[in-house]
Amino acid sequence: MNIPKDLFYTKDHEWARLEGKKAYVGITDYAQGALGDITFAGLPKNGDAVKQSDLCATVESVKAASDVYAPLSGRVVSLNEKLAAHPELVNKSPYEEGYFFVMDVSDESEKTKLMDAASYGKYLEGIAK
């Protein structure tokens, strides 16, 4: 299971990579593996305001559809346009090419509500039991 050290994680298996005031957002390696082949990523609109833990995107696999929740609050500033034609990037590269969108983070202190890589790893071990 790939759990990069520099990211923050939610219990719903989203990740956020903070770069200054911006954050890249996507779903984790565990999430893509559990969903199986991703066939559609429903992204928010550019400029949408999102609130931590609120529904911000959807993801569909061959078998099922799932909700994606915002790891932080802020405003969506760019989308991963490649996912429209190549949703499989979420499976192949969940933390890099398969990110969902970039947001301007409005309150960086919210990251204290997220897990670091070590805690997320432990959280996954708990799920496996």
Place this chain on the structure above:
Amino acid sequence: MEASEVGSLQKTPLYNIHVSMGAKMAPFGGWFMPIQYEGILAEHAHTRSSVSVFDICHMGEFILEADPVSSLLDRIVTQNIVSMPIGACRYGFMLNEGGGVIDDLVVYRLGDASWMLVVNAATISGDEAHLRKNLSGKVSFENISNATGKLDVQGPGSADALKKIFGAGIAKLAYYTFGKFKLWGMDLTVSRTGYTGELGYEVYIPSDNAVRLWNTLLEDKRVKPAGLGCRDTLRLEMGYPLYGQDLDTGHTPIAAGFDKFVDLGKEFIGKDALLKEKKGGVKERLVSFKSDTRRSPRHNFAIFKEGLRVGTVTSGSFSPSLLSGIGMGYVSGKCGIGDKLVTKDGNTEIPVTVVKKPFYNKK
């Protein structure tokens, strides 16, 4: 899934192999079955282009020694079995008095008065009870489901892969016929049938030899294991129904659009209800639809037409061949090819267009 739920599930003879090969396992029809190995899309594409093997040991098999007429067997199923040649398979239904579908099944004629009935896993005990109740006179009935393994070998390369094991005779089997083939001192039934729309075969083998056959098949590097996930996408692309979703006791084969597997020229349980329905018109009809996008309608989504609720999705999935969502569902009222519908679940709205079956046509 609760641990107790897993504990009550049945396991096929190949269970340990699936787990050791890293298959994703899930409950299906009371069984713990492999949903995927490499991935549904890859397995789907491999079956359409090469050859896959599926563990279908969960399905049920009954052996009957019965005169088709005096035993009333011909009255229990909708397909005409009296006219079947020995060595033929025929698809049809068992209906209740109201015309509702108790199960869909394939009948194999083994001899003049000798039959194999292949039924769905979840309906084995109900089917057995229905048959025992309605059979008459001198009949021998044996449920061989537990003792019988079944491997489906499907895809354009299936004949080549099986020739190496069973000999060249396998390639001579015509569609919906079967033969007996020698293997390891056994006489095995192999039919040219399947649930994928590809050239394919179903092999029946004593359960304790299923693992050996599975391993032998996989020695051929063209053959890859496939799970029930792609079995579902493959069958749905062909518009084949899945019992419990697209067929149930609440709908008749007429409503489901499978009239051609019903012989109205003979007597059978449920016929009166079908005739009445044919005359009066069906309340609901199974239609096929394709999403306008990559989004997929799903089982139990509501179906709307011009803002009114008209039905429910029975099967829905992403189609790996069409790269769009596809589905089937029962709708009431007028609904024709090209009509626009909307499938809905909560805030999710997926517009679809009614299309003709099959969704997928081989080039």
